[in-house]
Amino acid sequence: MIRVLIFGATGYTGLELIRILSSHPEVIIAGGSSRQWQGQQASQALPFIRPDRDFPMVELEKLLANPQADLAFLALPHGESASLIRPLVKAGIKVIDLSADSRLHDPLVYEQWYGPHKDPAILSKVVYGLPEIHREEIRNASIVANPGCYPTTVILGLAPLVHRDDVDTSVAVVDSKSGVSGAGRGGKLGTSFCEIAESFAPYGVLNHRHIPEMEQELSQLKGQPVRVRFTPHLIPVTRGMVSTIYVPLKQEVTGETLRQACADHYRSEPFVKVLPGGTFPQTVHVRGSNMCHIAVEVDERTGWVVVMSALDNLVKGASGEAVQNMNIMMGLVETAGLTGFPLFP
């Protein structure tokens, strides 16, 4: 059995790791950190944890001081992961960082969007953990940066198209919508029930921090700079994310041709499904599962392509992807613990 630690066990990505790993046949959670619940068992913080899957929660510093595990998940707020990576790796523990701290390779770009990095030298040793793009590097990595939820939808949506001559992926308009759990667990007026339920609104218009991550990966894939016009919105659902991506055509091509190209591209991927023409991704069809559903349509009237991709921001957009990365890094079956169907309805 693989032993793992969860730094930040009671935030939403931590809780989701616990949920997913409760069905994983080869993993034991050896411990978790929680400021609020330190000194207690996980089942005391959350009444749904079964006794046979219980584990101790301690302060972060204590967990870091003597980490007995094969792999650590860092499910901490942004800015709090960076300084943990080096000591864990030194202790021989592989690291999957679910925060944004390690995702950008270029420290200058990081600084521009997030401020100074606490350990910039580490960035060059990190693999960007999107298995559909970097599977082989992940296999040998010690440190994996788990992608952001928005970038996962956008990169998976555009990856099959970047090398095509008929689509101009350098001009991408990305309109994304996310469930509220993406904002993390905590008591904020802006994410309180009465302010969010029955509401819908854009936020972080044109300056969301996931932009450089999308541009880094898409530019690298394409071999030339890609810039995105990106507007995220908050949907009054707990889980779920849809990105609607608009790119102009350079030559005439049918939707069927592009769908077929996408389907071919992802033929052997267990967690990406390209939908038939005229059907569109729906968040409840992926909720609780590690799937990303993608649809592609061509607007012949105007000569643009619309790519739509949906996933559960806590699963394929966070903790499910992290477990997929763990499976790859530890030599397990890549789909282990991730084959359950979504919760529908």
Place this chain on the structure above:
Amino acid sequence: MIRVLIFGATGYTGLELIRILSSHPEVIIAGGSSRQWQGQQASQALPFIRPDRDFPMVELEKLLANPQADLAFLALPHGESASLIRPLVKAGIKVIDLSADSRLHDPLVYEQWYGPHKDPAILSKVVYGLPEIHREEIRNASIVANPGCYPTTVILGLAPLVHRDDVDTSVAVVDSKSGVSGAGRGGKLGTSFCEIAESFAPYGVLNHRHIPEMEQELSQLKGQPVRVRFTPHLIPVTRGMVSTIYVPLKQEVTGETLRQACADHYRSEPFVKVLPGGTFPQTVHVRGSNMCHIAVEVDERTGWVVVMSALDNLVKGASGEAVQNMNIMMGLVETAGLTGFPLFP
């Protein structure tokens, strides 16, 4: 007092007319049509109708046979209004058609998107009822086509920009999101609670019937053809609509300049508000009110403008706009019955 009829009184736009008119100081609902509730008082269909605002409901044919009123609202499903207009006008009754039957001036364009029109000759006599664009024509109109909800958000969002040299409004990417009440009242699996709650998805991608309406009005405003790339989505809220509209810049310009231009454009409009920079429209801030909130931001990195506009699809997107049109047509104060604040939270 003005006497009005509501054809289709128990659908959502009919109910919303009843709600708004319950606060209108100069209007009496003289009768409504309802297949299900014909022969009864409105208060029997809906327990919240106060006795002093009650009115009889009869079959549509009966209401049409002897219409005693100054004005009729047609709050019927698309396709069911067209044949009612002529007899009502002949009886000296002004008509506001909330369906899509009368919105397109060109019968050929209508036919292309909806199929054959039942009374194509009438289309040339109809005024498109967006007061912020066609107020003077509405004042003298006998027949007003109440705009679609999506077109209202898009036309109001782009109208202040179409004549500017620095913005290329001929290339507009329109990503819209609507509450479920836009789909009408009825029992359909696709709009049942369990299929919609906690869900989000695109629908009618690139071929929604509101496209020609947007293009008709924007092209006319601009004086040259405008084409939109339009994708609507369904939000799990009852009321509320946001359109996020992306257009490229042709010259450098600041967001502040564009916001100021929009604010100037709408300075004397009672129902359009341009938000300060960095604040974005939110559906709950307009829910139940006749307001449209608009925000404008410029992405200097990529040279695009993002316009966001929000309204309540049942009010400014339907029945509130209809009452505003009625006020104009009947020479009442334009804001009568429409000054209530939104229901927040």
Place this chain on the structure above:
Amino acid sequence: MIRVLIFGATGYTGLELIRILSSHPEVIIAGGSSRQWQGQQASQALPFIRPDRDFPMVELEKLLANPQADLAFLALPHGESASLIRPLVKAGIKVIDLSADSRLHDPLVYEQWYGPHKDPAILSKVVYGLPEIHREEIRNASIVANPGCYPTTVILGLAPLVHRDDVDTSVAVVDSKSGVSGAGRGGKLGTSFCEIAESFAPYGVLNHRHIPEMEQELSQLKGQPVRVRFTPHLIPVTRGMVSTIYVPLKQEVTGETLRQACADHYRSEPFVKVLPGGTFPQTVHVRGSNMCHIAVEVDERTGWVVVMSALDNLVKGASGEAVQNMNIMMGLVETAGLTGFPLFP
């Protein structure tokens, strides 16, 4: 015009007072207190406030120091109202306290449920502001304690039955359900969207602070002690409250007889409606309105009565009732500003 002040203008009951008063023909909001927004106009805190209804917001202490008004609403958290009442009354200003500070007549009972009262001597001067029970006292009152939302549903539901010989109202089982706005405005994990949406749970079982208020009024009405077994629950809606009240029969009686008795009891009340047999109150049928809907059924199999009452906890359960009280205290038409229909759907 009546000039009013709102202490606590940006909590949910304060906001709801602003919304309701925006349609009131005889009231001007002269000022409000807000810690966060002091020094600004109300429209800066909330984008939906129309310029003609704007008002200045200042610190509470400043508003109290020189209050220029006829009446003050105290829409503050419990414990923060008590010490404001005396200075306001001294300044010749009538007071409606929406907090729980003034509702219990007996300082000892208050202390038992809430802790020591800051001004116990004032309690004897307060009128309990449920117009359907205490209208004449309210008319002459200087200080009115606006009832709690739960007590309003329960007292209105049981009042027509307390003097009947066939119903044993001394044994009442009260199972209540409230929307989340009842918990106030603020950032708490327990009322954050992701913890509440799709959730339902009891809370404060058997020891909720609204119990003594119900018992005080019901005992006074009945002329002998009434005790309630009370369990509140949280519903994932913003507004709305339903109480389901079970009392045993002492003699056989039909539901129709009891419904008729209730209807007679409330015949002249503008804001209480008794529903026909077999129809039940629904929160969306009262949302945004000042109505309380009541249904009564008899279980002949077991010899019990079930009374169901529903209201909008922010309107008839708080700010609407407060405006109704203001109308009575100031000699206005009791329904002024309160005749709008509910927002349905």
Place this chain on the structure above:
Amino acid sequence: MIRVLIFGATGYTGLELIRILSSHPEVIIAGGSSRQWQGQQASQALPFIRPDRDFPMVELEKLLANPQADLAFLALPHGESASLIRPLVKAGIKVIDLSADSRLHDPLVYEQWYGPHKDPAILSKVVYGLPEIHREEIRNASIVANPGCYPTTVILGLAPLVHRDDVDTSVAVVDSKSGVSGAGRGGKLGTSFCEIAESFAPYGVLNHRHIPEMEQELSQLKGQPVRVRFTPHLIPVTRGMVSTIYVPLKQEVTGETLRQACADHYRSEPFVKVLPGGTFPQTVHVRGSNMCHIAVEVDERTGWVVVMSALDNLVKGASGEAVQNMNIMMGLVETAGLTGFPLFP
């Protein structure tokens, strides 16, 4: 591997069986019936079915004509199961009926609440499939009636108390609340999103068809007649059910004593958890899992007990319980396929 059939595969209980069985290590779905999707693979009806778990869907009559399986789940609307049971049993197939057709032992009681039964003689051969009460009978049963969701909450909540001298379980007031999926899958106005979201209301007051089922089991457990006063309510959530049960004390007893008695009663049950004092069951803590959470409190002021029990109406209230019954009937580990944690948040 066990081969199972699902009659009614695309209703909510059918879909939930598919979801649960997708994680079951020893079961293959050999086929399902669906009027709408007959002739197609399950994955065509629902895009989230993985190819390796796909199965053919045929007309009900065809599936019945040549059933090749060890066990059949009847996930059909009430009234449509009764006539299928006999032919399936004759073909050597065990049957779990998720409808209400088989739950009442007494054909006269059935007729009183549901109308004439299609095969009354079969009722005496059916075991009521609540494993916590009838495990040994289920083990040897050919026909199991899967309990209703409401009865499961009520019977599990009261079972540990029926034999106590200090609690009078013959007088039970049961106030229950259910998510909308309990109403089944289909397009009805009453369960459409806009009518339900932000709504809460009682329904079927005092005459819901689950009453005789509760009374049958509680009376049998207690050895004397038990009658319930039962009011169900609809919560605007998809999944989740809470029953709040009030029973009077006959003697003084502490909450701790009763909680301990319940905990002892369910000590070896894998799917029932008794919560510590002061904590209450919450639907999201059981959503998607087969758990039932129970809390018990004593109101010393009034001498009553409140029992609260929560479960996911589609899992422990339907399909999860059915799989638990299947595991028992087929000699599998009782928890197989049912150990996943709930989806929280």
